[in-house]
Amino acid sequence: MKDPKIFGLMAEFDDVNSAITAAQSAYSAGYRKMDAYSPFPVEELSEAIGFHKNGVALICLIGGLLGCTGAFVLQWWINNVSYPINIGGRPLNSWPSFIIVTFEMTILFSGLSAVFGMLALNGLPMPYHPVFNVPRFEAASRDKFFLVIFSSDIHYDGTGTRQFLEGLNPVSVAEVPS
Amino acid sequence: MAKPTEVEVGEQKAPVIQPGHTFASLTDKIGNIVLKRPITGGWIFGLFICFMILQWFLLAVCWLFYKGVGVWGVNIPVGWGFAIVNFVWWIGIGHAGTLISAILLLLRQQWRNSINRFAEAMTLFAVACAGMFPIFHLGRPWLFYWLFPYPNTMTYWPNFRSPLVWDVFAVTTYLTISLVFWFVGLIPDLATMRDQTSNKALKFVFGAAAMGWRNSVRHWNRYETAYLLLGGLATPLVLSVHTVVSFDFSVGIVPGWHTTIFPPYFVAGAIYSGFAMVLVLAIPIRKFYGIEDVITMRHIENSAMVMLATGWIVAYGYAFEAFMNWFGGDKYETFLRWNRLHGPYAWSYYMLLFTNLVVPQVLWFKKARTNTVLLFFVSLDVLVGMWLERFVIVIVSLSRDFVNSSFGQYYPTQWDWAIFIGTLGFFSACMFLFMRLLPAVSISELKTLLPQAEVKVEHAEEVHDL
Numbered sequence: 001m002k003d004p005k006i007f008g009l010m011a012e013f014d015d016v017n018s019a020i021t022a023a024q025s026a027y028s029a030g031y032r033k034m035d036a037y038s039p040f041p042v043e044e045l046s047e048a049i050g051f052h053k054n055g056v057a058l059i060c061l062i063g064g065l066l067g068c069t070g071a072f073v074l075q076w077w078i079n080n081v082s083y084p085i086n087i088g089g090r091p092l093n094s095w096p097s098f099i100i101v102t103f104e105m106t107i108l109f110s111g112l113s114a115v116f117g118m119l120a121l122n123g124l125p126m127p128y129h130p131v132f133n134v135p136r137f138e139a140a141s142r143d144k145f146f147l148v149i150f151s152s153d154i155h156y157d158g159t160g161t162r163q164f165l166e167g168l169n170p171v172s173v174a175e176v177p178s
Numbered sequence: 179m180a181k182p183t184e185v186e187v188g189e190q191k192a193p194v195i196q197p198g199h200t201f202a203s204l205t206d207k208i209g210n211i212v213l214k215r216p217i218t219g220g221w222i223f224g225l226f227i228c229f230m231i232l233q234w235f236l237l238a239v240c241w242l243f244y245k246g247v248g249v250w251g252v253n254i255p256v257g258w259g260f261a262i263v264n265f266v267w268w269i270g271i272g273h274a275g276t277l278i279s280a281i282l283l284l285l286r287q288q289w290r291n292s293i294n295r296f297a298e299a300m301t302l303f304a305v306a307c308a309g310m311f312p313i314f315h316l317g318r319p320w321l322f323y324w325l326f327p328y329p330n331t332m333t334y335w336p337n338f339r340s341p342l343v344w345d346v347f348a349v350t351t352y353l354t355i356s357l358v359f360w361f362v363g364l365i366p367d368l369a370t371m372r373d374q375t376s377n378k379a380l381k382f383v384f385g386a387a388a389m390g391w392r393n394s395v396r397h398w399n400r401y402e403t404a405y406l407l408l409g410g411l412a413t414p415l416v417l418s419v420h421t422v423v424s425f426d427f428s429v430g431i432v433p434g435w436h437t438t439i440f441p442p443y444f445v446a447g448a449i450y451s452g453f454a455m456v457l458v459l460a461i462p463i464r465k466f467y468g469i470e471d472v473i474t475m476r477h478i479e480n481s482a483m484v485m486l487a488t489g490w491i492v493a494y495g496y497a498f499e500a501f502m503n504w505f506g507g508d509k510y511e512t513f514l515r516w517n518r519l520h521g522p523y524a525w526s527y528y529m530l531l532f533t534n535l536v537v538p539q540v541l542w543f544k545k546a547r548t549n550t551v552l553l554f555f556v557s558l559d560v561l562v563g564m565w566l567e568r569f570v571i572v573i574v575s576l577s578r579d580f581v582n583s584s585f586g587q588y589y590p591t592q593w594d595w596a597i598f599i600g601t602l603g604f605f606s607a608c609m610f611l612f613m614r615l616l617p618a619v620s621i622s623e624l625k626t627l628l629p630q631a632e633v634k635v636e637h638a639e640e641v642h643d644l
Contacts, residue, residue, distance in 0.1 A: 020635040037393045039201055039370075040625040041402045044633045046395040054396075056403040074327060078335045097339040100422060104347040107415045111355045111408055115362055118404035122397045125389035132392070138373040140393045141366065143201035 007130035007178035008034075008150040009161050010137070011170035016042055019145035022168040023048035026149060029164060033153035037131070037146040045145075056118050063113025064106050071105035072098055130178045148176060192479070194289045194627055196471035201625050204472070208619045209374045211467055220466070221610065228607035235600020238593050239314065247317050249593045256576045256588035261315040263568040264598050266423055267451065268308035269349065270444070270564060272356070273416055274452020275301025279359060280412035283405075289480060291623040292472050295367075296463065296612070297456050298360040303608040304455070305353045307601040312345070314597065341425040348422035355415055359408050362401070365391050366622040420444045427571065433514040434575040437502060443495030450488040450534075451564035453481050454557040459609065461554045463618065472619055475548055482547040485560065489538045492567075496535070510580055522587060523574045526566050533563030 013019040016038065023036050027050050036045050046052075075098040079085075084092050119125075131137050131148060140146050147170075149161055165173045199207075242249055252259040275297040282290035313319045325346045327335055336343045368388035375381050391397065424440035457478065464473040503515040518527045537559045540546040547553065578585045612618065625631055 016631060016633060017635050020633060024635070036395045038395055038398065039205075039393060040366075040622045040631060041398040042395065042631075042633065043399070043402070044635065046399040049395065051396050051399055054400040054403055056400050057407065060404075060407050075338045078327065079338065083333070083335050094339060100344040100418075100425075101338055101347045103418060104344075104351040104415075104422075107411050107418075108351040108354060111358060111411045111415075114404045114407040114411070115358045118362075118400045119389070121400050122394075124391065124397075126392075127390060129390060129392055141370040141373045142205045 005178060006151045006158070007133075007176040008148045008152075008156070009158075009165055010131065010134055010146055010148045010174045010176050011165040011168060012136060012139075012172045012174070013145040013147070014171055016045070016145060018169060019147060020044050020048050022147050022165075022170065025168055026147060026164070030155050031149050031153050031161075033150040033156075035148050035150070037137075037140040037148070039141055039143060039145075049147075055121060056114055059117030059121075060110045060114035063117070064110030067109025068102055068106040070109070071102045075101060130176050133177045134174050136172065136174065144171070151178075192475040194292065194474060194476055195624065196474065199471070199628060201628065201630065204624050204628070205370060205374065205621055207469065207472065208617045208621050208624070209371060211469075212371060212614065212617055213375050213377075213380070215467075215614075217614070221614065225607060225610040228603045228610060231600060231603025232607050234596055235603055238596035238600055241593060242314060242597070243319065247315065249591060251588055251590045251594055253586070253588075255579065255584050255586045256573055258315075258572050258576060259588055260590055260594040260598055261311045262426075263565065263572050264601065265308050265311035265315075266444075266568045266572075267565045268304050268311070268601065269352075269423060270420060270448030270451045271455045271561075272301040272304035272308065272352075272452065273420060273445070273448035274456050275299075275304070276352075276356060276359075276412050276416040277449055277452065278456070279363070280409040280416065283409040284413060288627055289476055291627055292474075292619055293456065293460060293477050293481075294623070295360075295363060295620045296459065296609075296618045298356065298363065299609070299612045299616075299618075300455060300459060301356050302353075302360060303605045303612075305349070305356060306608075307605050309349055309353060310601065311597075312349075341422065341429045344422045345426055348419045352415060352419045355408070355412055359412055362405060362408065363620055363623075364616065365389065365401075366393065367617045367620060369393065370621050371617065417445055420448045432575050432579055433508075433510040434499075434518075434571065437499065439495055439498050439502070443492065443499075446488045446491035446495065447564055447567060450485060450492055451561055453485045453488070454560035454564070457481050457485070457553055457557040458561065461550045461557075463613065465550075467613070467618070469619065472624065478550060478553065479544075479547045482541050482553055482556075485557070486538060486541040489534065489541075489560070493535050496531070513578070514575065517578050518570065518574055521574065521578065523570070523577070526570050526574070530563055530566040530570055533559050533566065537563075 011022065013022060019036060019038065020042070023034075023045060026034055027048060032050065034049055036049050038045055072095075076093060076095075079094070079098075080092045086092075131140075131146075136144070137146065147165070147168075149156060149165065155161070162173055195204075250259055250261070252261070275294075278290050278297040279294040279301075282294075313322050316322060324334075325336055325343065336346075338344075365388055368384050369391040372381055372384035372388050375384065421441040421444065424444035427435040428437055428440040430436060460473055460478065460481070464470045500515060503511045518524065538556060540552070540556060546556070573588050577588055
């Protein structure tokens, strides 16, 4: 039951353990389109809403491989194809001396891929998001924990979901306007 | 996974955070330094002094660019004067920040969470200072981009077999990765600042910088992966950077440079001087900003112990250098040993031994490690010592190498000193601004150290929907 004016329902919790329990109950009740918010990373909380894997490591690996091969191929091409210089008959492809730049570029590309990949997957920068319409949500970066069930979830139902959230012993439940 | 419980430690060790803090009190404690604390006369005075030194630096750099490197004391045989000494010294100082943020992260040393932010800032500013010197030394600094491989009308490429080109790649990678590591760590705290302030303009600035971070656990999950990966990548990176810096020397054949002990010995020296700088900054900062309950004696003592340990690795390096000078049997190396002990620069070698090896031995005593005033001066002494080490390596070796007819002396000019002291002003001015403009301690990471952050809920039955 999708309501375009409502983004979802937000429940506020005082401590990390009740937030995890609530998220687990919501997941067991069949809710999938939801999110939890905490002032510091809590692995168990993302597990509880059913978020187990992320693609950051893969992006980082791909970036690293690109940086590694790119840097080596560039050096090889420069010294063998673009500007070969014979210095006393020494080999043009003197690969041991190319390793350092190859290594540095591997680190640079994998590091930047990890960061930009993380930001891209998180959809940041994001100038507007409905959760900020709830004034109490400012405490998410301070000391409170929040669970939001989105109105796009198939089990979402204005009154039913509110009753469900109120049954989880939250500090408060609020509607999130979209 | 074991959650941090180090907050509850025995009587022996000082706690990482003084007991009694809550999530809210930590947020206020750190956030209010930026948001609420009035601007004090002491801060203005300190910034003013540093800013004036910075102006002196600017003047010296303008004069250098106008006249050329001839305003420095460098000449043949000593073509690498203060510029390279200062470059190696500054970049070494930066290493402690990465050690704290990356290596201690991988080693699960939870105490790092209180000091990593300002140590990373220190790294950034130190690497910025370091990076300036090779560019100043280029002679035509406006052509610095020739160091990078880019297609150009000269159909010309950098020489990838040269350690100096390796250095360009190592240092720029290090600066970039340090910057993103620091910034990624800042994102959640910028969001906290955005939510804490009631000032519209500040809210906008912090909000834009936080890029809409909303503390979603999905975001945190990816964030933690990215942060851990960065830690894993920065660890070999930081070891490689000073290794590559040492290649600038050890790939050459100058007596005293051509040795395989240089990479580990340079890295240890870097961490040694870096922790000295961490202490020089942490001791006054925790005092003046009243954050002694967050940066506790535990941090101070641990840093002192890292300093003592790396100091001994450096001592091992000195001993082995001397041994190889003798054991190698090379007459130029033998002369180098004589020259260091009895030559015109012998004073610098004896001062180096005194400042780097003798003085820091007081750190064996717990009384010394917990006496912040004494520790502050020992750290300053180590910074001087590590600067002298680079002076001995660069100047003593170059001034008298193989042929007597090419022996010469190096005399730094006032412009050498102005640019060196100027970077100290630049560094301190940046630190003064950083302390007041951004949260100096990672708020979100501090919160994970509190007992309230401990998860006691059992894992629900496995409900994976992969």
